Structure formats: C-alpha cells, structure tokens
Amino acid sequence: MHDVQAPQRRAAIAEAAFTARERLVVVTLCCATFMCGLDFSIVTVALPDIGSGLGFSSAGTLQWVATASLLPSASLLPLFARIADLVGRKRLFTLGVMAFTLFSVGAAVANSPVVLIAARIGQGTAAAMIAPAAIALMTGYFKEGPKRARALGLNGAVMSLGFVLGALGGGVITSGFSWRWTMVTLGVIGALALAGALALPAIEDSSAVRRLDVPGALLATMGLFGLVFGISNGSDQGWASFEVLGPIVGGLALLAAFLLVERRHPAPLVPLTVLNQPSVKWSGLLGVITFGMCAGTTVLLSLYMQNVLGFTPVEAGLSYLGEGMAAVIGGMLVARLLSRFGGVKMLMAGLFVQGAGTAAMFALPENVNLPALLVTSSVMGLGHVFSVVSFITVMTTGVSERDQGVVGGLSQLPQYVAAIGVSGLSAIAAARTGALSADSAPSRADVLGGLHAGMVTAGVVALAGALLTGALLRERTRA
DSSP: OOOTTHHHHHHHHHHHOOOHHHHHHHHHHHHHHHHHHHHHHHHHHHHHHHHHHHTOSOHHHHTHHHHHHHHHHHHTHHHHHHHHHHHOHHHHHHHHHHHHHHHHHHHHTOOSHHHHHHHHHHHHHHHHHHHHHHHHHHHHHSOTTHHHHHHHHHHHHHHHHHHHHHHHHHHHHHHHSOTHHHHHHHHHHHHHHHHHHHTOOOOOOOSSOOOOOHHHHHHHHHHHHHHHHHHHTHHHHOTTSHHHHHHHHHHHHHHHHHHHHHHHOSSOSSOHHHHTSHHHHHHHHHHHHHHHHHHHHHHHHHHIIIIISOOOHHHHHHHTHHHHHHHHHHHHHHHHHHHHHOHHHHHHHHHHHHHHHHHGGGGOOSSOOHHHHHHHHHHHHHHHHHHHHHHHHHHHTTOOGGGHHHHHHHHHHHHHHTHHHHHHHHHHHHHHHHHHHTTSOOOHHHHHHHHHHHHHHHHHHHHHHHHHHHHHTTTTSOO
16 A cells, blocks of 8 residues: 655655754764763762772762762753853853863872862863753754754763763773773763864854843852752751751752842843743753652662662663663654654653653562563663653743753753652652661562662652643643
C-alpha cells in the first residue's frame, strides 16, 4: 500500500537536518553541556581517593569538594543569565568555558584541600556562566521548529550521558590512574569546547538590556545560596537542625525580598512579566520534579548496587550504561516526537514514563537481577530525557529576544535545585530503614526496604508531575 505520509516525513527530516555551521554550534554547545554534567558525578566517585591523597580532616570537610562547585553554580545562575543579555551570549559562553578549563587544570595540580576547594568554586562559577549562555545560544541560533527541537534533544541526551559516564569514568580513572586525571579529563574537554566556542558564528544580541539590577542580583544570589546550602546538608545534619533550617528559611526570605525588589526596579534581573508566564513558571516547577526525582533515584540506585548487591564502584558504574544508552536514544527520538505531539504532551509523557520506570524499582530484589535493574533504570532515563527536553522547549518557546538569556538561566536552575530530591529521598529511605530494623543493626533486607520506599516516592511524585502538566500547561500554552 502506498504510504501517503512518507513525503511529509521525508520533508520533516530534511527540515531538521543541520548544515555544517549548525553542526559546529551543536557539537560545541553539547560539548560544554557534557563537561558540566560530567563534572559533578566524576568528582563524587573520586572523593575517597581525593580525601586520602590530600589529607582532608573529615568526611564533612571532604564533601565540600562537591558542594563548593554546586553552590556557586546554583546561586549565580540568575545573575549570569542577565549578564549574558548585557555583554553578549557568545562572549559570556566563551569566557565561561575558558575559566572552567583553567580551573580544572588548577584542580588537577592542587596540593592542599584549600587549593582544591578554591578551584572547585571557580569551576562552579564558570558552570554558572556556561549553562544559561549555552541554552540562550541554542535558542538564538535555532529558531522555533524542528532544528531547535533536535538541538535541544541532543543537548538533553548529552547532559544525562555526562552524568552517567561520570559515575563510570570516575571509578575507572581513579582506580587505574589517579583522581587528578578526572580533573585533567575535564580540562581536555574544556579545551575542545573552547576551540569550538572561538569558531562559533556571530550572533545578534539584544541591545534592550543596558543596566544590571544590583539589589536583585545580591538578593537572588544569597537567597539561592542559602536555599541550596540548607537542602544539601539536610540528610547529614538533620532537617530539624538550625544548620539546615536557618539557611533554608533565610534563603526563602531573601528570595521573597527579591520578588518585591523586582516589582519596582526599572531593569529587573528577572522581569516578573517573564516569571509569571505559565510556560515559564510551571515548566520550571516540572523541571525541578524531573531533575530532583531522577537525581535522587540515581543516588538510591548506587546505594542499592553497592550496599545490597555488593557491586564494586566500577561494576555499579557499568550498570548505569542502560540508563545512559536510553538517554542517547531518547535524545535522538525526542525531536520527531516534539514536532508531532508538541512540548506539553511530550512533557506529560516523559514524566509518566519516568514515574512508571522509577515506581517499578519496587520489584528490585535482594539478589542480583540485571534485567530488572537495567530495564527499570533505562525506562526512567528515557522518560527523564523526554521530560528535560520538553520542559526546556516549552519554557523557551515564545520568549522575546531580549529575555533569551534570563530564560535560558531559569531553564537550567532546576538541575541545581535537584539537591532537594537527593536529600528528600535519602531521608525517606533512611527513615524507612530505621523503622524496619528497630533497635538492631539494619540487615540487607531492611536497607532494601528503605530504598524501595524512596524509589516508590520518586515514582509517585513524577507521576503526579505528569498529571500537573495536563492541569497547568495544556490549556495555557502553545504546543
């Protein structure tokens, strides 16, 4: 039978094909995204060797190697998102990649905890420059349509793949060589991204933004710092402790003051007209759900593989490859699905698939069952990539040229606020494990019961996010 839709499909594929110049743009921006995604997980795996190699005094002090990068990445995003509109997206992106590369080299040669933590702060600051500029460049080079959807799809797949390969690569590199080579790896990738950034074609930037909202920048930075700092320490310090509640309450108060300042400032850091758009605020909330639940479940999976199944770090890293391959496949498919069904429907579907795969982890047994592990984690990873690309697509659609930078920054913020998912799910798992073990030492079955509770919670929250998508976005935004 003659396929009457075949010419239309061929035309759509041809429309989404990249030119040589556009391929340079996609490869460069994805390379920088991959580097930032790789950074956190590759360092987390290497923490024990870093602690023994540089003589960190305690586990709490050692944790600052990861936290020192996370905090500036999260708290400085809104500031650099607006700076991208002030100084130019390409210029800020290039500067950020250059700084990240130099600080990675500095971290590789660090000879003391203080030097390493200072270099990690520099890497986190550079990542806050790269993230909003990269998304703003992508939406600037590619107008709304199949090419933008394909570019965002590849970017989302690379982001997830970077996190997954970081867990594997960190173990392999640290076991075979030294933790310093993890930093060298980041520096090499940064050098490649820098070469591409210098060769990027010129892009027209908006000239409408000429002032920086200093009060808003200070309030947003300090507010996000306090919020993320408190959330990151929740599972270690205890959620009722002053060390956790103080920063969280203070951060929320500063963010409330930030919103009041933005109402009156003539050139706000984040215009409330942008922030109040349903496509921006609700997509951002759903972005927090997909990132938080996926990041938290990934940590629980690591605990499951190492504390229940007895996997080595390298074996656990290899077990993430199913999730990574699903992310790649999802990134290749999502552009076509977006063009056919629209961003809102794809966001609903992505959260549903992610939630279903995560909730199904309740069936993971006490003994090794690789098919169950690979299938559930792969389904979760596939749904996560669909969700990430779709929420960014919905958020950046219909945004004016002058606000591309600030919306690009807002679209990247959920991945850094995802610490709330990691801390929250870890707390649920620990509480359930404690309830099962009573006053005795937890058995493997008790630990598994706690992990199951956290995984099911993550699945239910993602499924609730799918329902929220239909209620909040379907009737209010353009697909």
